[in-house]
Amino acid sequence: xxxxxxxEPWQTAxxxxxxxxxxxxxxxxxxxxxxxxxxxxxxxxxxxxxxxFTAGAHEAEVTFGTVNTVVLLTSSLTMAIxxxxxxxxxxxxxxxxxxxxxxxxxxxxxxxxxxYHSDIEKHLxxxxxxxxxxxxxxxxxxFYWTATGVHACHMMIGLGVVARMLLIPKADLPSRWTAAxxxxxxxxxxxxxxxxxxxxxxxxxx
Amino acid sequence: xxxxxxxxxxxxxxQVSFLTEGGTTVRSWLLTTDHKRIALLYAAGxxxxxxxxxxxxxxxxxxxxxxxxxxxxxxxxxxVFTLHGVIMVWFFLVPSIPTTxxxxxxxxxxxxxxxxxxxxxxxxxxxxxxxxxITLASLLMGGVDTGWxxxxxxxxxxxxSYVLLAAAGVFVVGFSSIATGINxxxxxxxxxxxxxTWMRLPLFAWSMYTVSLVMVLATPxxxxxxxxxFCERAFGLPIFDPRSGxxxxxxxxxxxFYSHPxxxxxxxxxxxxxxxxxxxxxxxxxxxxxxMVYAMVAIAIIGFMVWGHHMxxxxxxxxANLVFSFLSFVIAVPSAIKVFNWTGTLYRGQxxxxxxxxxxxxxxxxxxxxxxxxxxxASIPLDVHVTDTYFVVAHFHYIMVGGSVSAFFGxxxxxxxxxxxxxxxxxxxxxxxxxxxxxxxxxxxxxxxLGYLGMPRRYHEYPPEFQVWHVxxxxxxxxxxxxxxxPLFYLGWSLVKGKRADDNPFDATGLEWQTTSPPPKDNxxxxxxxxxxxxxxxxxxxxxxxxxxxxxxxxxx
Numbered sequence: 092x093x094x095x096x097x098x099e100p101w102q103t104a105x106x107x108x109x110x111x112x113x114x115x116x117x118x119x120x121x122x123x124x125x126x127x128x129x130x131x132x133x134x135x136x137x138x139x140x141x142x143x144f145t146a147g148a149h150e151a152e153v154t155f156g157t158v159n160t161v162v163l164l165t166s167s168l169t170m171a172i173x174x175x176x177x178x179x180x181x182x183x184x185x186x187x188x189x190x191x192x193x194x195x196x197x198x199x200x201x202x203x204x205x206x207y208h209s210d211i212e213k214h215l216x217x218x219x220x221x222x223x224x225x226x227x228x229x230x231x232x233x234f235y236w237t238a239t240g241v242h243a244c245h246m247m248i249g250l251g252v253v254a255r256m257l258l259i260p261k262a263d264l265p266s267r268w269t270a271a272x273x274x275x276x277x278x279x280x281x282x283x284x285x286x287x288x289x290x291x292x293x294x295x296x297x
Numbered sequence: 298x299x300x301x302x303x304x305x306x307x308x309x310x311x312q313v314s315f316l317t318e319g320g321t322t323v324r325s326w327l328l329t330t331d332h333k334r335i336a337l338l339y340a341a342g343x344x345x346x347x348x349x350x351x352x353x354x355x356x357x358x359x360x361x362x363x364x365x366x367x368x369x370x371x372x373x374x375x376x377v378f379t380l381h382g383v384i385m386v387w388f389f390l391v392p393s394i395p396t397t398x399x400x401x402x403x404x405x406x407x408x409x410x411x412x413x414x415x416x417x418x419x420x421x422x423x424x425x426x427x428x429x430x431i432t433l434a435s436l437l438m439g440g441v442d443t444g445w446x447x448x449x450x451x452x453x454x455x456x457x458s459y460v461l462l463a464a465a466g467v468f469v470v471g472f473s474s475i476a477t478g479i480n481x482x483x484x485x486x487x488x489x490x491x492x493x494t495w496m497r498l499p500l501f502a503w504s505m506y507t508v509s510l511v512m513v514l515a516t517p518x519x520x521x522x523x524x525x526x527f528c529e530r531a532f533g534l535p536i537f538d539p540r541s542g543x544x545x546x547x548x549x550x551x552x553x554f555y556s557h558p559x560x561x562x563x564x565x566x567x568x569x570x571x572x573x574x575x576x577x578x579x580x581x582x583x584x585x586x587x588x589m590v591y592a593m594v595a596i597a598i599i600g601f602m603v604w605g606h607h608m609x610x611x612x613x614x615x616x617a618n619l620v621f622s623f624l625s626f627v628i629a630v631p632s633a634i635k636v637f638n639w640t641g642t643l644y645r646g647q648x649x650x651x652x653x654x655x656x657x658x659x660x661x662x663x664x665x666x667x668x669x670x671x672x673x674x675a676s677i678p679l680d681v682h683v684t685d686t687y688f689v690v691a692h693f694h695y696i697m698v699g700g701s702v703s704a705f706f707g708x709x710x711x712x713x714x715x716x717x718x719x720x721x722x723x724x725x726x727x728x729x730x731x732x733x734x735x736x737x738x739x740x741x742x743x744x745x746x747l748g749y750l751g752m753p754r755r756y757h758e759y760p761p762e763f764q765v766w767h768v769x770x771x772x773x774x775x776x777x778x779x780x781x782x783x784p785l786f787y788l789g790w791s792l793v794k795g796k797r798a799d800d801n802p803f804d805a806t807g808l809e810w811q812t813t814s815p816p817p818k819d820n821x822x823x824x825x826x827x828x829x830x831x832x833x834x835x836x837x838x839x840x841x842x843x844x845x846x847x848x849x850x851x852x853x854x
Contacts, residue, residue, distance in 0.1 A: 100488065110483055110487050113482075118479055121475050121513055121514070121516070125518070127517075128517070128518050131551070132547060226542040229535050229542070233543075237528045240528075241524070
């Protein structure tokens with residue numbers, strides 16, 4: 092294990108590592124509660140207006156969703172390799188994998204942009220001119236826009252975190268392995284949230 | 298906090314403290330990661346917002362002196378009470394004790410040199426300031442008229458005011474709470490001094506631990522509920538809109554899932570402060586220490602299961618009402634345990650009626666009244682009668698203002714010598730403490746009666762028969778305002794001219810008193826090793842009956 096850059100107030104790498112994990116998991120717990128509120132909205136809407144809700148879900152474009160799931164799961168793989176490579180002091184591999192994660196994350200957002208474009212073209216934004224008339228359909232699409240929007244914001248923060256790892260000078264990268272682990276934890280959370288959203292958004296109306 | 302002030306606060310030449318170590322420039326303060334300096338930065342912030350919220354309260358009480366709505370229009374009145382609520386809850390009460398006394402004292406109390414994540418701590422202050430500025434912007438542009446609760450569909454569809462900005466400000470400040478909470482939890486888990494076992498933690502540290510749990514688990518739900526309001530209002534997504542099948546009650550559930558535990562975010566730190574003061578000023582070990590700990594943990598947990606009592610008249614199912622009513626009664630049990638144990642701590646104590654003690658004793662009385670009227674509100678038939686009346690207003694002000702603010706002022710005085718290295722005028726401070734207790738009851742007790750007689754909250758005019766109670770309440774508010782402004786003068790004076798404080802002027806136990814006043818940047822020259830339980834105010838195994846006969850003269854301290 093490489094030398095570790097120690098942050099105040101930690102005396103040893105072990106304690107700092109424990110603290111990073113502890114703090115990060117606490118933060119991820121708050122994230123699950125944050126998304127939990129959103130999922131509660133989904134549950135209530137689907138329970139109260141099942142037929143309309145499912146009809147709304149039928150309009151979701153499963154192709155975009157599936158491609159994006161593949162892209163994001165792959166980015167989790169590259170992120171996992173990057174984190175391990177930082178720890179093993181394999182700096183070139185680590186940087187290549189971080190760059191790959193960045194590219195895949197950006198690809199996710201670009202694909203999402205095309206999906207949004209297609210949704211808007213098909214009048215799937217609740218409000219005047221909304222395509223569907225069943226009660227509950229606009230509830231689904233309210234969930235769709237909110238949840239994917241919030242998820243995209245998390246993606247952008249994740250991209251910032253990965254970009255920051257890339258900005259660390261090559262020589263210093265191995266000593267920042269706790270930061271790499273923290274970044275990876277966050278990235279995987281964003282990924283896990285997407286896996287849940289994928290099922291809820293794209294598979295329900297099938 | 299300017300550089301010159303910091304220099305004036307330093308002790309004799311050669312004596313280093315966190316106030317001078319690391320520079321006294323504004324830059325050194327704004328970029329500090331020292332938990333003690335961050336506590337003072339927060340103190341500046343919450344003082345500003347406290348007096349801003351207080352100004353709004355003054356306008357409310359002035360309007361209510363006469364039955365006619367003559368000072369403010371109905372719309373202005375709505376904006377003023379919303380401002381009062383939003384500012385006082387999120388920018389004063391929730392952060393008050395944890396971010397100031399907590400930030401300052403928690404690492405000292407557990408024998409640590411820092412919090413676990415010092416940079417995150419500074420970041421949380423900037424989030425607080427950013428959230429505050431956004432909310433101030435909404436205020437300067439014209440304010441919000443939804444009430445601090447942002448109820449849908451009014452906030453999303455009908456309100457013609459700056460809801461988006463205000464919700465954004467509260468959203469941002471929520472993350473400052475979360476950051477503080479995570480920091481405290483990690484600090485207590487990972488940075489306790491050698492020998493500082495969980496059951497040796499001072500009760501203030503336990504209160505910080507439990508409040509952090511509630512902050513971390515409840516605040517994200519506030520964030521999502523405000524975000525949903527934001528999305529509906531800004532982008533027209535019909536999330537809570539009943540016309541599209543949405544459920545406005547869903548917002549109330551999400552909101553109160555945070556906002557009921559938020560009451561415990563405000564009161565748990567007060568429990569910690571009061572326990573420290575009463576033990577020290579009665580020269581007694583805390584009666585039933587373990588019960589005090591478990592009571593706080595129980596309150597933190599059960600606090601998450603009672604939110605539905607805010608919605609008894611909302612049309613939720615009668616079964617839900619019954620369960621929430623029952624659980625609301627249950628949470629009174631640990632609260633009562635705490636009151637009994639404070640009383641038990643006083644029993645046969647050598648009580649000093651110092652200013653912090655007066656605040657603490659005032660807290661116990663006001664909290665008890667607030668808690669007992671909470672039982673009225675937990676009981677469904679009574680609650681239906683007094684829902685949305687001044688009875689509710691009086692009840693929660695007894696907890697939040699009578700409880701939390703009394704404890705905050707008590708703690709501020711108790712640890713003032715440790716924080717600033719200066720003593721304050723005990724006579725002036727006692728006068729402030731008594732004025733606060735008197736002014737508070739004078740202001741809010743009449744509101745119980747008003748509410749029971751049927752005066753609804755949030756109205757700027759009322760039938761003339763209520764006037765006598767409103768005038769009484771507004772007169773009390775004048776006394777209360779004095780009690781809040783008065784400490785600014787004598788505490789400000791003490792910063793400049795106060796007598797230098799000893800390291801342990803009140804002869805208290807606790808690690809924070811073992812270092813210098815004010816502490817050095819690294820808190821301790823040598824990290825302490827803990828070998829005993831807290832509150833060693835008298836020898837172990839010392840039972841009340843072994844002391845002296847009840848009627849014999851007691852040794853004055």
